[in-house]
Amino acid sequence: MIDLKRMRDEPDVVRASQVARGEDPDLVDAALAADSRRRALLTEFEQLRAEQKAMGKDVARASGDEKQALLARTRELAGEVKARQADAEAAEAELTDLMLRIPNVIEGAPPGGEDDFVVLREEGTVRDFAAEGFAPRDHLEIGEALAAIDTERGAKVSGARFYFLTGVGARLELALLNAAVDQATRAGFTPVITPTLVRPEIMQGTGFLGAHAEEVYRLEADDLYLVGTSEVALAGYRSGEILDLADGPQRYAGWSACYRREAGSYGKDTRGIIRVHQFHKVEMFSYCRPEDAAAEHQRLLAWEEEMLARCELPYRVIDTAAGDLGSSAARKFDCEAWLPTQERYLELTSTSSCTTFQARRLNVRERVTVGEKTETRTVATLNGTLGTTRWIVAILENHQQADGSVRVPEGLRPYLGGLEVLEPVTR
Known part of the structure; x- marks a missing residue:
């Protein structure tokens, strides 16, 4: 709060x-x-x-x-x-x-709603498929030809907006997430496999039980919530504790399955795996001193952009408008990759500065010296996506070739056993 x-x-x-x-x-x-x-x-x-x-x-x-x-x-x-x-x-x-x-007090976010974001920059080159002589296929058509994505059996087993990743699809997701964990580890993050069920006070403490509570799955019999991001568990990880931030921020990279009800999103991105009920994600999470939060926010954004460059994706960075922020965020930057078949940008990452909003609810503090006295104060928390299932959409569409194969970005090849091209499967 x-x-x-x-x-x-x-x-x-x-x-x-x-x-x-x-x-x-x-x-x-x-x-x-x-x-x-x-x-x-x-x-x-x-x-x-x-x-x-x-x-x-x-x-x-x-x-x-x-x-x-x-x-x-x-x-x-x-x-x-x-x-x-x-x-x-x-x-x-x-x-x-x-x-x-009362949501967090904004810090520098432009006013307005969902369409009032400010484009900060565009990176990479958007391919001209017409000049290359073929029309791009969408990610589901490509994924089915590669025997990588199976939404029909996902719906048969679990219902709409569920899917199976099979063969190279499963390997591609693991490659993405392992690359993200490796990058985070090199940057000094502690990798964490987090719980995906949390208690109500932890979910409320992170600000996810406000206006968007209908997005959250709840297990009433156990009074537990399924997380939509490992941010929730990582925020609760140090709840009620006093941290030592003398040597800088404490950073964690959480790998978890994530669950979202997608309430109110009927008809939006229903084809394929853009907007689904379950996915995997590696999330950066940082505890830092309040005066260091703005600089830490820029560092998280830079790490996200490093991962996007590794996947060789054209993207833009936007400063999200205040009316499109979650209740905990004081400011948020999104990285959106170009989606050739829809000729629009698709959000792949977001990084939010929550200032002291979450930590105050969860009672996460640090000791500071004021004059001759030592006292405690609330810390700041920040989060940022470093890799998620949705990235497969952008990789398949942006790296597709005329024969239906997909070129593997060089940065992911070590995680796919050196594989350079994903080939269609003859059925």
Whole structure:
């Protein structure tokens, strides 16, 4: 959640962030009012408690009618203290509910909605298939010819938007993810195989149970959630802990299966494996000092671009508009690869700076020295995709050849036993 002190000190900044996101700025005023009520009630409670304690001493010294009167007042005070404590707790609950509904304060993101992103740069060369003398096939047609993707049997076994990756399809996904883990390890990340089921407080702590809760699968019998990204488990990994960041950020690269309900996306990218319910992903996750978050964000983006270059994909980098950010993100950069058959860009990676929003919810802190005192403060968290199943779509379409084969990018060949070309399978 956002910093309550910041909301008190800079309410206009938080209101402006709400407006830029397309959210309700009146939530800020409601939260400030709840905070004022809570503090006033706590003050009353503490005053009554102080009077109650003082009266206990008076009762011990008194006798006769005076003592009886004091005892009567003590009983009356006990009821008032209990009532005021209940009122303060109710105000605290109201404030917490309101604070959980306010998304992170944006930091530099352009205002507007999904279509208001800013293109920062374009990299690579888009192929001219007409000049090469053939029309590009889409990834599913290519994948079926390679015996790499099987959506019919995926639907038979599990329903719509499920699939099998078979043969070179399975090998290609493993090559992508292993290349991502190797790159992350070289950059100093600790590789982690994460749980894909998490407790409600961890899912809520990362901000995934707000406006987009309908995207999350829940196992009601066990009160557990299936993650849509290993970011969730990695954010919870150090929850309730005090970190030592003296030597720089603590970085993890999480490999996990991911699950998304894709609620409300009917009719969008339903062909093939662009928008599916289950996929695999390697996700970078960083805990760092708040003042280092902006620089760390740029580093995560650079590592994503390094991976895209390894796969020889033409792409663009966009600065995502505030209204298209998740509730935890203060800023997000997406890398979108060119998709020849649809003549559009397709998101392959995103990297978000969540500032202290997640860590405050999950109570992740560090020790800092202020003057002669040592105290704790909330850390910042960031995340970024380094490889996922969807990349197969862009690789197949951008590296296809006229005969239906697919050239393997040089950066992935060591992970495919040196294989240079994926050949169609004769059925």
